Amino acid sequence: MLAAMSTAPLRPSPQATAAPRDRGDACPGSLRLHAADDGALARVRLPGGVLTVRQAAALAAAARDLGDGELHLTSRGNVQLRGLTDGCGADLAALLDAAGLLPSPGHERVRNIVASPLSGLDGRGHGDVRPWLTALDAALCASEAARALSGRFLFALDDGRGDVAGLDADVTVRMAAGGRAVLGLGTAHPALAVAVADAPRAALVAAEAFLHRVRESGTKAWRISELPLPPGALTAEVRRRLAAEGIRAEPAVPEAPTGPAAPAESAGPAAPAKRVGSPAPAKPAAPAAPAEPEASATSTAPAAPRAGGPPPGVIGSALSVHIPLGRLSGLQWRELTHVAAAAGPGELRLTPWRGVVVPAPGLGAADAAAALARLRATGLVTEPDSPWLRVGACVGRPGCAKSRADVRADATRALASAGRAALPLYWSGCERRCGHPRGDRIDVVAAPGGGYDLSAVRGEQQTPGASVADPTHLATALAAFSPA
Numbered sequence: 001m002l003a004a005m006s007t008a009p010l011r012p013s014p015q016a017t018a019a020p021r022d023r024g025d026a027c028p029g030s031l032r033l034h035a036a037d038d039g040a041l042a043r044v045r046l047p048g049g050v051l052t053v054r055q056a057a058a059l060a061a062a063a064r065d066l067g068d069g070e071l072h073l074t075s076r077g078n079v080q081l082r083g084l085t086d087g088c089g090a091d092l093a094a095l096l097d098a099a100g101l102l103p104s105p106g107h108e109r110v111r112n113i114v115a116s117p118l119s120g121l122d123g124r125g126h127g128d129v130r131p132w133l134t135a136l137d138a139a140l141c142a143s144e145a146a147r148a149l150s151g152r153f154l155f156a157l158d159d160g161r162g163d164v165a166g167l168d169a170d171v172t173v174r175m176a177a178g179g180r181a182v183l184g185l186g187t188a189h190p191a192l193a194v195a196v197a198d199a200p201r202a203a204l205v206a207a208e209a210f211l212h213r214v215r216e217s218g219t220k221a222w223r224i225s226e227l228p229l230p231p232g233a234l235t236a237e238v239r240r241r242l243a244a245e246g247i248r249a250e251p252a253v254p255e256a257p258t259g260p261a262a263p264a265e266s267a268g269p270a271a272p273a274k275r276v277g278s279p280a281p282a283k284p285a286a287p288a289a290p291a292e293p294e295a296s297a298t299s300t301a302p303a304a305p306r307a308g309g310p311p312p313g314v315i316g317s318a319l320s321v322h323i324p325l326g327r328l329s330g331l332q333w334r335e336l337t338h339v340a341a342a343a344g345p346g347e348l349r350l351t352p353w354r355g356v357v358v359p360a361p362g363l364g365a366a367d368a369a370a371a372l373a374r375l376r377a378t379g380l381v382t383e384p385d386s387p388w389l390r391v392g393a394c395v396g397r398p399g400c401a402k403s404r405a406d407v408r409a410d411a412t413r414a415l416a417s418a419g420r421a422a423l424p425l426y427w428s429g430c431e432r433r434c435g436h437p438r439g440d441r442i443d444v445v446a447a448p449g450g451g452y453d454l455s456a457v458r459g460e461q462q463t464p465g466a467s468v469a470d471p472t473h474l475a476t477a478l479a480a481f482s483p484a
Contacts, residue, residue: 025222027151029109030096033089038068038399040084042092044101045108048115048133048157049077049350056337056348058099064330066092071333072395073326075435076154077114077350082399104141109151111140114167116159117309117351121359122316125159126175127196132157135200145208150222153210155203163309167352168438170224171206173199182252185210186224189235191252198247202238205245209237309353311384314368319343319358321372322381324388325408326354332378339371354392387419393427394434396446403429404446410471411444417474422481423456442481444474456481 027043028034034041044059051059059079063071068083084092096102113136120128136155140146156169165174165184172184181199183192185206194202213234214221221227224234242249310320319339328336336356340348343360350356360368376382381389394400396407407427411418418425426436427444436443440458447453447467454465454477466477 024220025150025152027109029151030102031089031093031105031108033084036082036399037397037401038083040086040088042067042081042084043074043109043151044079044081044096045111046078046101046350047111047113047137048130049117049348049352050115050133051348051350052100053337053341053346053348055099055101056333056340058095058101060330060333060337062092062095063333066095069330071328073323073328073350073354073356075352075354075437076112077117077352078112079350082395103137106147107141107143110146110149110153111137112151112153113137113140113155113157114164114169114352115157116161116163117349117355117357118161118163118315118318118320119159121318121357124316125161126177127159129157129159129175132173132200136203139200139204140207143204143208145211146204148211149207152222153207154223155207157203164352166438168225170210171203173203176252176255182255183238183249185234185238186227188225188231189229190232192235192239192242192249193252194242194247194249198242201245202242202247202249205241205247206234206238209234209241213237309351309355310357312355312382312386312389313372313384314365315357317359317361317363319360319363319368319371319375320355321358321375322353322355322386322389324379324381325391325393325411327408329378332375332380335374335378336380339375343371387415390421390424391415391418391427392424392435392437394429394436396427396429400429400434402432404448404450405429405452407444407446410452414471414474417478420475421478423458427452442478444471454478454481 028041030042030044059071063069063081066084066088067081070082072080072082074080093102102108113133115129115133116125119125120130136157154169156164156167156172158165158172158174160175165172168187170186174182174184175196176182176193179196180193181196183194183199183202183206185191210224210227213227213229217228219228227234239249312320312322336348336358340346340358343358343363345359345361347359348356349359372382391411393407393411394403396403396405398406407429411427421442423440423442425444426433426441428434428436429446431445433443433445443455443457444452451467451469452471453467456463456465465480468474468477
């Protein structure tokens with residue numbers, strides 16, 4: 001995912017309209033595999049992107065023994081296994097179940113939860129969302145009604161910094177000051193304030209209220225934005241249901257996020273011999289700034305703060321890396337797992353921006369620098385000024401039959417151009433632009449006759465640009481787009 005993805009607070013949008021459908025939700029999962037051109041595909045839900053070292057090893061074994069050997073990160077912090085062999089479903093399910101990755105088979109596609117990946121690690125936000133994550137996942141798996149949620153329905157747990165609150169989740173819970181939490185419902189319905197302790201239950205109640213309204217409307221809405229309700233109607237329904245359970249909910253007062261994660265600390269050889277184990281001291285809250293593109297590796301200007309996910313490097317008591325195009329080789333995954341095992345908690349946190357955060361309490365600066373060097377040697381991004389932070393792509397050929405090009409290979413060949421572009425780039429194999437991020441960007445779309453068509457997306461406006469026959473000549477076409 002691109003570094004310039006917006007992390008703005010919850011915001012209003014026009015009233016939703018029903019999405020006409022004549023089929024059920026075909027979103028893949030661990031038990032429902034999708035047939036792709038490169039073999040079967042499984043999507044393994046990882047609430048909050050959190051994995052133990054043992055679970056990470058199980059995923060690596062599944063990719064190696066049953067698939068193409070790689071692990072593919074999604075924009076929700078989940079893992080996709082591609083190139084799976086025919087008839088491997090039972091073996092995959094048994095492997096995942098043994099690792100604790102299938103706590104409830106009937107809910108495996110609805111455990112879609114993103115969470116602030118640095119929560120509790122860098123001294124920012126209003127608190128640690130990990131207790132929320134554990135409680136919400138358990139409540140989801142215990143709810144018979146929740147089994148009816150679409151595989152596209154998304155929960156977001158934000159510690160107050162505003163990172164995952166900007167990902168257009170269906171139900172967003174954001175920590176606020178004074179022991180309160182803000183419960184957001186899509187983007188068109190007013191938010192509610194509840195006690196922090198009630199937040200996980202309130203999130204599930206909101207999802208169950210959505211399902212009730214879907215049944216009443218007779219629609220096939222998968223997400224709150226598709227439910228044909230006037231603004232405020234769902235909020236009133238949720239508030240009534242919360243009151244029936246003894247949970248007090250009041251209209252929420254808008255609050256600015258506490259700001260994006262701090263820039264990465266230096267972990268170079270010359271760093272003083274200090275410990276990484278203490279979270280960075282909290283800083284005064286600051287309004288969220290609009291996302292800006294980061295400086296390129298060849299620029300003399302300092303890199304702008306990354307408005308989306310954590311920047312690569314050392315942050316508080318954690319190590320952070322970015323995964324180019326979200327694609328991890330077996331070697332890269334093993335090295336990440338080894339670093340996590342040596343860092344203390346033995347945990348990895350996959351981010352919605354195709355990065356990985358490794359909690360590392362007590363790790364010394366020299367050890368942190370050495371760990372980042374090992375990860376960098378495998379091809380992972382450990383520097384905040386890498387042009388890879390400004391490039392994203394769909395899967396393209398050979399995995400997708402609809403794609404007109406191997407967009408990931410072309411994006412790699414044209415990487416140097418990304419650092420000079422006015423906006424981040426997103427490469428797509430066709431006009432569907434699968435997986436494209438929110439926020440301003442330049443779309444690079446494979447053309448029917450070969451080459452690529454470029455267009456700039458700013459807000460709701462899309463401005464066509466030049467076409468290029470050879471992606472290595474991308475720089476000339478990008479020069480036509482001004483930063484403004």
